[in-house]
Each structure stands twice: as structure tokens, then as C-alpha cells.
Amino acid sequence: MDWGSLGGIALALVGILYGQAIEGGRISSLVQPAAFFIVFFGTVGAVLLQTKPKNFVLGLVMSKLIFRPPIDDREALARRTNAWSLTVRRDGILGLESFLQRESEPFIRKGLQLMIDGTTPEKIREICAIDIHFYEVQQRSAVKVWDAAGGYAPTIGILGAVMGLIHVMENLSDPALLGSGIAVAFVATIYGVGLANLIFLPVANKLKTHIQHEMMRREMLLNAWVSIAKGDHPKIVEERIQAYLQ
Numbered sequence: 001m002d003w004g005s006l007g008g009i010a011l012a013l014v015g016i017l018y019g020q021a022i023e024g025g026r027i028s029s030l031v032q033p034a035a036f037f038i039v040f041f042g043t044v045g046a047v048l049l050q051t052k053p054k055n056f057v058l059g060l061v062m063s064k065l066i067f068r069p070p071i072d073d074r075e076a077l078a079r080r081t082n083a084w085s086l087t088v089r090r091d092g093i094l095g096l097e098s099f100l101q102r103e104s105e106p107f108i109r110k111g112l113q114l115m116i117d118g119t120t121p122e123k124i125r126e127i128c129a130i131d132i133h134f135y136e137v138q139q140r141s142a143v144k145v146w147d148a149a150g151g152y153a154p155t156i157g158i159l160g161a162v163m164g165l166i167h168v169m170e171n172l173s174d175p176a177l178l179g180s181g182i183a184v185a186f187v188a189t190i191y192g193v194g195l196a197n198l199i200f201l202p203v204a205n206k207l208k209t210h211i212q213h214e215m216m217r218r219e220m221l222l223n224a225w226v227s228i229a230k231g232d233h234p235k236i237v238e239e240r241i242q243a244y245l246q
Contacts, residue, residue: 035188059145146204157192
């Protein structure tokens, strides 16, 4: 569990609500269902309009990484690459078949299979680099869902504010209805700016960090495979991946 994410959201909400209370305002005045529906569903609709459905779904699925980030297994991978290198040095490239049978991650299985098949180091780098590139493109396309939401939400909030003011103008003859219209107008702006800067954009930036971590992890594996395929000494393989463990 990423307690930093939970703590950040909680601190932001407490700060806003406590600040409202300090100023003598009622917290209940920030609860405006009409403003929420305008901002939230307007933003979702705008994002869906510009995003492919599969990217939209993947973006939502990736949001779980905010609270449950992937385990940093680079140290464990370094030990495994050392084992692969020592095995190849001792038993030849076919000795990797026992490791292949125990692997479940598709990217690692692909790299090991390429080495077992006798693929040249240059071809291994070329093939796996293409995989890494398209993985990054797919992941960043999904993260753009949150970036887009962060861009649209404030504008949709302003749209909600204008709609609230239109409602006010329509009821100038009835003072009893003016308060609700004004409340929707201002709260819609709060929802738009708040969702963008407290939720959508921070989520996007944190997911980009996770993507960068996975890219580094895959590049570490690729460099290890190329080094092993070249026949480098296990000590050289180990030295090459040490930079990725900083």
C-alpha cells in the first residue's frame, strides 16, 4: 500500500474542508450534486471523445498502481541475471531452458527464448527494443486519459459556473432561488479546479513515474541478455546492471 498517496489525498481534503470551516463557512455548502454531475460527467465525456476505448479502460485499470505500486524487484532480477550468466558460462546457452520453464512474465520468457534460439546480440536488442517501445507507447497513451481529464476539468467547471449564473439570471424575480444558483456556479469551479489539481494531474504524474520504473527494469534485462549473448564474463554482466540498481 502506498501510504504517501493516501496521505496526500487525505491531507488535501482536510486542508480544504478545515480552511472552509475556519473561515466560518459550512462544509455542506461545498456539496452540490448539480455541480458535481456537470463537472465529473462532462469531463469523462470529453475524455472519452478523444480517447480510444481500450486506452480509456487501461487508464482506469492503471489507477490501482496509485495505491498498490508494483514491487521494485530489480535486486531480485539482478540475482537472476547473474544466475543466467553463470549457467551459460558453465553449461552453454541451452542451460537456460530450465530457467525458461520457471518464468511466467512474457517479456522475460521472450528474452530467454531468443538467447536459447541462438539469436545474435544485435537481433536480440532490435527485437526487444521494439517491444519496449510499443509497451511505452501503450502505457503513455493510457496515462493521457488522466492528463486529459486534468486539462478539461477546470474548463468544464467554468462551464458549470456559467450555467449556474444563467440559472441566477432566470430567477432574479425570486430571491429564494438565487442562492442555489450562485452556489452551483462557484462550487462547479471548485470541483473543476480541485479534481484537476488534486486528483487527475497528480495521478497522471505518478503513473508516469511507474512507467519510467518499468522501462528502466526492461532496459536492464535487455542489456543483460545482450551481454550474455555476446559471451561476456559473468562479472562483466554484473557490472553492467549495477547502474540500474542505484
